[in-house]
Amino acid sequence: MNQTLFAAAIRQRAQSPPRLALVLGFFTLPLLPMAFVHGIGLLPLQTAAAYAFILGAGIIGQDFSAGTLQLLFARPVSRGEYVVSRWLAIGAAVTSLVLIQIAIGSGLLAARGETPPPSALALFAGTQILSGFGTVSLLLLLSSFLPGIGDILGVIVLGLAAQGVQIAGSLFHAPWVVRAGVELSRFAAPALDLSQVFTGGPVPWFDVASYFSTVTLCLALAIVILNRRELSYASD
């Protein structure tokens, strides 16, 4: 990881007013029901994927469209280093937001005498952090070949395609097609529910392998795709 690129990525996102406004909305609004609705628990705080979309949109594509990469790669920086630094930076930003929000949410619940047990708190936070890093990985892959914030459109298309495949499989009574659609939707929303992994029952190894396979595949492919892209210094 390159610390300068890491810091630059966070600084770049922090200087975008629309992103900050959206983050503020997703930070404060889920806390409201927690302050007023009895017995709601931590469930409204499943916001990691939203933060990842807001902060990760155009994670590479925007730099590409803005011409930043042409200048950046004129310096002794490897493309792999750039991709990993961006991924870690946005993932870390999402993690920070998630942890702060969960801390405030737990405070609100504690004030009403509904303090969640530490184990549940840790599993919830862990699940959210994995969801954040997973979503950023997918955006990274799509952003490595789509311009601007086309990665968001890519995620939508991927989600719709997954649904379409499942519907087609149901209509034609083809369970393997349905399964392919389910796997596609799993790829489009990488997440791992840690409460299922650590609550004493059988460990869902398939879910564990699926999550880490999606994340590593997205990272590796993003680097390979960016390695093969030619950066033009002239534009139309």
Place this chain on the structure above:
Amino acid sequence: MPATDGARSRSSRATPVTLLAIAGALLAARVTLGIVEHVRPVERPDLVEWRDPGAGEAEARVHGKLVLYCFTDERSDPCRQLSREVFGDPMAATSINEHFIPVRVLDSKRAGGHNPPGVEALEARFGVKQLPTLVVVSPDGAHSQIQAGYGGALATRQFLSQATAMVMMPGRGFRMRIGGPPDSIGGGADSTIGR
């Protein structure tokens, strides 16, 4: 200077061989485990305390609790997956038992049988066209939240939390569809807001 020469000779487009190898190994593990779990699914007992429709609705009115209807068919793969991954998860099941009056509605029509009139009426009331379908209903029956299809344990838990919050705020409502025909519920392939 050897160090500088080394830095210069290092390619800025180096192929991430280790990362690709790890990704490949995990992908192979994913496919293998997927096949193994498909052939021999990991069974988890359903831990939710299900009620019959009539008894559940009466209990919800008395205690002022939300009703969670689960329209299901035990022979359908997504229904069994929902049961295994959500209703068999101790934390999720405890949360459901605490916050809802869970009501299971068994649909036998899709397996070639006939549904009792009560089941038909409930399916018509909530526009159930796909199994499994989860419906969260306010104690007075005025507000409902629907999730059609099964999009995974995490998505279902998210739906339950959103549904709880939305049903508890009067005048609000939304319908969420996962993996079903776009025009059957809510008019969209994703989620829509309305009553």
